[in-house]
Amino acid sequence: MDEIITFFYSFREPIFIMVLSIFLGIEVISNVPSVLHTPLMSGANAISGVIIIGGIILVGHTDISVISVKLVLGILAILLGTLNVVGGFAVTGRMLDMFKKKREKQPQN
Amino acid sequence: MDKILQTFNGFDFTVGSAILEFSYLLAAIFFVVGLKLLSHPETARRGNFWAAAGMMLAMITTLFLHQDGDGNRIGLMNVMVIVATIAFGGALGLVISKRIKMTAMPELVSFFNATGGAASALVGLLEFGNPKNESLLVTLLGLIIGSIAFSGSMIAYGKLSGKIGNLKAGFMKYVNILILAGLVVMTVYVLIQPFPHEYAILVYILFAAALAYGILFVMPIGGADMPVVISLLNSLTGIAAAMAGFIYHNLAMILGGIFVGAAGSILTLLMCKAMNRSLLSVVLGGFGGGSSGVVGEEGGVIKEITLSDASVLLAYSQKVVMVPGYGLAVAQAQHLTHEMEKVLEGKGVSVKYGIHPVAGRMPGHMNVLLAEADVPYEKLVEMDEINKEIGSTDVVIVIGANDVVNPAAHDTPGSPIYGMPIINAAQAKNVIVMKRGMGKGYAGIENPLFFKDNTRMLFGNAKETLQKLVGEINTL
Structure with missing residues (x-):
């Protein structure tokens, strides 16, 4: 207690x-309009990659002169976190690009 | 930067730490503004930019200003190793996200979610072994939640890309509850020990059990529940990141993680509501196919329609509504759908799309696909709106959709999808269903719509069928 x-x-x-x-x-x-559900989920997913800060702190204060389990797994954590962040924002951007393309074309119609 | 402002609890508080904390505040503001902007069509792109900028800021300031408990900054060598790792991971992430096809988007989001969960699990695992870490409760929570999010998302990824089939068994519900109870008991047991750090073996077992739970939890879910599960796993990854944030008292992580957790939970609930399912029944697993369901008019007569008949019916209609589903995504037929819409409009037919909120494998999946094909936004009509017009519609074309137009949801109380709101395609004067074959929908149940008097089937791959159909209409 x-x-x-x-x-x-x-x-x-x-x-x-x-x-x-x-x-x-x-x-x-x-x-949120349902048209944005997928991009929003994807964008939020990218933000959840904020765990990368934890990875940076972890590896940042690890002795890198010797190869330890902590170092290897820590670097793996940073790598996976980066994939989440960069991939997530890039994919969200790609989805949203399609809306931009559509809006630009509209005045010509 | 190293100027000491104040010393408390033996910890020197420097100008650098102040800047770091301030940058975290800014990053958190960017996250909130980003999410806010992401929820409106006009500002969504800016929203994505601001959220990414917030992340970038927090990463850079952490790299150069973070101090450990003894006041040591991150060493220069470590900075280089970290930057190299990030550069490699970033390049990999960019390549994957640019190369992937639009139809594979749901899998990809699920995959990236898995990587975030795995990172949280690893941080939790490593921090448990750190004797200076006194926040063991949050460490274990981060480890468990992150592991579940990781293995669950990988299974979701496998299932969406068709690499993993469904596994359904009645007893799995009980196995899941058992593992969940085991996780809670073990966590409490480790935490009440006077020297919990010595129980590393138990923590590995905890890790393995959490991974197993993630797998078993997603495995039996085969029906239209998949979008709900991805959203739920996404929210779990956020919570795992926030838990890890507690270990470091890191506000950027806590805030970012919690926003995602809250946003994901709301999205999850919105989707559950759209399907008239309770979150609990989704979590306990086993939707679709498992219960055979009482099927109304099974064994009725299926009537096919020829391409030329279909083209005549369409071209001389006044009002046509297309209802797309996952089959459209699989066949990559979104451009042809748009083409048919233009051809029909050229003949004076009013064409609209009826978009079910959970059509496809993700919320808004159809919107994204059709937007890619330049279908104007105002032609995409949401379920409730289109249902008001269905009665006066001449032809509803169902393209690769099944469960979202299944009238069993209205009139067959025993059906697993009973109560789910659907697009009432059956109420139109004519219904044309494009399908590859008589296979059942994702939920694995029979669709009485196909046996109705006003329904005609047009078998074949959606893309080829549409191509021929457009050709036929053009000759009229």
């Missing part, structure tokens, strides 16, 4: 932030 109370106390600020961001997240994306 004490651990739980200590946990809530020591994490009180992040917990406040977390709870409020849940509301913000819900508020920000409600009323």
Whole structure:
């Protein structure tokens, strides 16, 4: 029990932030037209690659003069995180490009 | 940068750390603004740009300004290793995302989601072994959630690309609950130990069990539930990243992860609502095919239509509605669909598209495909709107869709899709169904629409059939 109370106390600020961001997240994306569901999911997916920051911190403070399990898996984490971030934003961009193409053509019709 | 502003708890707070925290605030603002802009058609592209900019900013400042618990900055050698890794991963990500075909988009999103989940799982696994890490609860949560998101997304990827079939068994529901309970018990057991770091073996078992759960959880889901699952897994990846953020007290990670978690959850719920399914029944698995369902008019008479009859019927109609489904995506027939629409309009026929929110394998899948073929936005009519017009429509052409026009959802209480809102194609004066064969839909159930009096079947690959149909209409 004490651990739980200590946990809530020591994490009180992040917990406040977390709870409020849940509301913000819900508020920000409600009323999305269904045409944007796929790009929005893809864009949100790219943002979830923010785990890469964790990978950078992890490898950043690892001794790289010796090859350790931590180093190898840490680098793998960065690699996978980058795939998520770069691939995610690139794919979202590609999906949205199709809307742009359509809008540019419309005035000519 | 290294000027010490304040020292608390033996930790030197420098100008660099202040800038780092401030950059995280900016990154979080970019994420929110990005998501907000992404939810409107006119601003979506800018939204994607801002979200990417936020990520870039957080990555760069972390690389150069982050300090560990002892106040050491990231070493120059490490920076080089990290930058090289990012450059390689980035190039790989760009190549994959540019080369992939538009129809494979849902798989790709699922795949990228898997990589994010795997990264979270790895960070959790490594941080558990770090004796200085005191946030073991969030570490384990990040590990478990990340692993589930990883293996689940890989299975979703495999299933969407047709590499993995469905596996359905009644007992799997109980196995899933058992594993889930086991995960909770083991996590609590590790955490209440006085020296939890010594229980590395248990954590590996936890890791393996979470991976197994992800696989078993997605495996039996075969029906129209797939979009819901991808959205749910996407939201899990966000939560896993946020948990890892707690380990480092890193606000960019916490905020970014939570936004995605919340956004993904809302999308998931929206989709569940569109299909009249509860999230719980999706999570417990086993939709489609498993229960045989009471089928209404099975064994009725199927009536085919010839190409020339179909072309005449279409060309002399006043109002035609096309209902696309996954078959359209598979056949890559979106351009031909647009061509047929133009040819028919040239003959004075009013043509619209009826878009079911979960047609295809992802929400908005049909919108993306048809947008690629330059179909004007205003021609894509959402389900509720098109249903109001169906009664006065001369011909509804169903192109590669099945479950989303299945009247069993309305009138067969035993059917697995009973209660799901559908496009009421059956109410039109005539229905033409383009299909490759008499196979069942993704949900694996019979479609009484095909046996109705006003329905005619046009068998064949959607692309070839449309091509011939356009040719026939042109000769009229």
